[in-house]
Amino acid sequence: MKLHTIVGVALAVLVATAGVAAATPGANAQDSNSDDAAKQGPPSELPDPVPEFVSSIHDAVSDFLDGALDGSLGDAVNDVTGSSQSPPTSADR
Known part of the structure; x- marks a missing residue:
C-alpha cells in the first residue's frame, strides 16, 4: 500500500473514533431530575446593549x-469613534 493510503485510512479511523467518543455521554452526565439540571439554561440577565457607534462601525x-x-476603512472607523489617532502604516508594524 502507498504511504498516502495508509495515512488516509489512519486519519479516517481517528476521525471516526473521535466522533463516537464525542457523541457518547460521559460518566458525569447529569440526571434530568437533579437540582443541577434546573440551574442550566441561559442567564437570567442580559448583557448591556452595545454603544450606538458599533452599528456605525459595522x-x-x-x-x-x-x-x-x-x-480607507481605518479613516472611516476613526471618524465614527472620534479617534484622533491615524491608522498604523506598514512602517509602524
Whole structure:
C-alpha cells in the first residue's frame, strides 16, 4: 500500500473514533431530575446593549467590503469613534 493510503485510512479511523467518543455521554452526565439540571439554561440577565457607534462601525465595514467606501476603512472607523489617532502604516508594524 502507498504511504498516502495508509495515512488516509489512519486519519479516517481517528476521525471516526473521535466522533463516537464525542457523541457518547460521559460518566458525569447529569440526571434530568437533579437540582443541577434546573440551574442550566441561559442567564437570567442580559448583557448591556452595545454603544450606538458599533452599528456605525459595522456599516462602515459593510461599505468597505461592498466597495462603496471612499478612502480607507481605518479613516472611516476613526471618524465614527472620534479617534484622533491615524491608522498604523506598514512602517509602524
